[in-house]
């Protein structure tokens with residue numbers, strides 16, 4: 055119930071639906087009790103005394119009771135459905151919104167499949183419980199209470215006698231649920247591993263075939279399939295035992311009622327009408343036992359689902375705006391970036407960058423070179439405020455970026471990542487992602503600068519060509535050029551190229567870079583690259599190793615001194631170097 059309380063804000067506005075749904079169900083249950091009472095009246099007051107005139111009235115009342123009950127049941131479903139869907143709708147939106155603002159740190163460990171199941175399966179469980187399960191659970195209690203109250207009022211000794219099997223019925227139902235529940239969980243897991251196998255096989259079909267691992271894949275699938283089949287058989291066997299056992303126990307109650315009730319009627323201590331009413335009323339007690347385990351399990355499951363959804367909603371956002379966060383005026387941003395003794399570690403790991411110190415004046419180009427894991431991307435992530443620094447300051451135009459609103463800071467930065475993500479949309483839509491009011495001319499201009507225009511025009515629908523999920527159907531280089539066009543269209547003060555030209559050939563890289571010369575003008579640009587060719591025109595190059603700056607300077611200066619930069623340079627230009635280790639016509643030999 056604690057979970058329901060915490061979720062209250064999301065259904066508070068429709069609390070009346072919850073109340074109405076419960077009231078309608080309770081009223082329908084109450085009306086259900088009228089039916090056995092009518093039977094009793096029909097037998098004792100109409101049939102036995104021979105009051106034929108009242109038969110029609112009793113029949114008419116029975117029909118009316120059923121009709122009103124049906125209406126109440128409809129209203130219960132109507133209000134419950136409205137409430138459940140309203141709650142699920144609000145929670146879905148709230149979770150999705152929260153996911154947009156959760157920081158990079160959260161996504162470092164989040165699992166896509168798990169998040170998807172929280173937003174679908176778990177929300178569905180909550181919707182069902184709040185919409186119906188909760189009312190049904192209450193109704194179950196009401197049925198047993200109302201039913202036994204009426205039975206007790208007719209003949210309390212007979213009531214207690216016929217209820218003799220009820221504890222056993224409840225026990226069997228609970229025991230069954232405790233077995234079927236893990237069996238279903240196991241079955242869901244088996245099914246999920248089966249679908250994962252199919253999905254991986256289809257996605258990785260090239261790897262499977264190139265390693266000739268088809269037989270292994272078939273065997274792997276067959277094992278998982280067998281596990282699923284065994285689980286299904288186990289669950290089916292449980293089900294096949296449950297109903298006969300419940301039926302058997304219930305019929306004991308009925309038999310006891312027949313024997314004891316019949317005797318009482320013969321002894322005239324009970325009327326025939328009472329006995330018939332008892333036969334009807336006993337199902338008010340036995341019926342709920344059938345669903346007891348299901349409803350309790352439904353409750354525990356939706357409680358667990360509620361906790362999983364609340365975990366997302368209550369997740370703290372570690373990079374967020376301060377109360378008096380500054381909103382940048384795009385016209386006034388110069389792009390002066392300063393790192394002052396910046397140190398940062400991911401979680402409890404060793405620091406990924408240590409004491410990083412540099413200054414890039416507006417419009418300058420800073421290059422980063424370093425081996426895998428040397429901290430290049432981390433520096434850039436810190437500048438975007440994907441994470442906040444542990445020590446030191448990062449300043450934009452003299453202002454610590456922690457003082458600036460995250461949104462307005464990022465609106466001044468455009469990044470082209472090593473891996474391009476394209477949405478399932480048109481090329482045009484992908485270039486103009488997140489921007490309204492951009493003209494087709496602007497989109498084409500950006501694509502031309504990114505050297506993407508020509509290949510786009512060769513596509514069947516040009517800029518209106520729909521690219522599949524993750525840009526399926528385009529080469530790595532083409533995707534990257536679209537990403538570059540997207541960044542250029544944003545017209546940022548700070549441009550970040552995180553290994554942006556790694557997927558294009560040297561020739562295209564040069565073409566793109568000559569385009570960059572123009573678009574970089576007036577923008578502070580950070581280039582992370584593995585190729586010296588991408589960095590040679592930078593105003594300053596920082597060489598990183600294990601998170602520290604180990605060399606810095608211009609290309610011409612760095613190739614003149616021994617160190618990692620010159621080593622990389624020599625490896626990359628081995629075929630073109632003169633005897634002094636310089637490219638022909640380069641440096642001041």
Ligand SMILES: Nc1ncnc2c1ncn2[C@@H]1O[C@H](COP(=O)(O)OP(=O)(O)OP(=O)(O)O)[C@@H](O)[C@H]1O
Pocket residue numbers: 162400403406424425426427428429430431432433
């Ligand atoms: N999200 C993360 N969570 C934990 N550790 C991380 C994370 N990202 C990077 N690291 C660690 O931080 C260090 C620096 O990584 P970073 O990605 O900045 O290096 P890089 O120089 O950009 O490498 P590459 O050239 O391979 O992209 C590495 O030791 C890496 O394992």
